[in-house]
Amino acid sequence: MAVSFVQNYITRNKKGFLAMKEWAKPYLDMMDDVLTRHGLPKELKYLAVIESGLKYNAISWSGAVGPWALMPAAAKQYG
Numbered sequence: 001m002a003v004s005f006v007q008n009y010i011t012r013n014k015k016g017f018l019a020m021k022e023w024a025k026p027y028l029d030m031m032d033d034v035l036t037r038h039g040l041p042k043e044l045k046y047l048a049v050i051e052s053g054l055k056y057n058a059i060s061w062s063g064a065v066g067p068w069a070l071m072p073a074a075a076k077q078y079g
Contacts, residue, residue, distance in 0.1 A: 016053075024054050 010017065031045040051069035052058035064071050070078070 020049070020054065024049075027054060 028045055031048070032042045035042050035044055048054055048067040048069075051060075051064075052067045054067050056066055058067065058069065059065050060069055062071070065075070
């Protein structure tokens with residue numbers, strides 16, 4: 001069931017994902033470097049894709065902000 005959900009999601013959003021592949025490459029490459037430097041899996045970069053579509057000005061219904069959708073208190077905590 002989860003696999004079919006993901007496949008349908010990708011199919012419905014294929015155009016946007018292909019466009020993101022182009023404009024987001026420098027950001028995804030930078031995230032790869034930072035994550036690798038800190039011993040974290042590169043795949044964590046996709047959390048930002050899921051959370052915000054990599055939009056720096058994204059704001060969730062709960063007030064989470066930015067590509068990583070951090071709440072203001074968590075952002076302050078992590079600097």
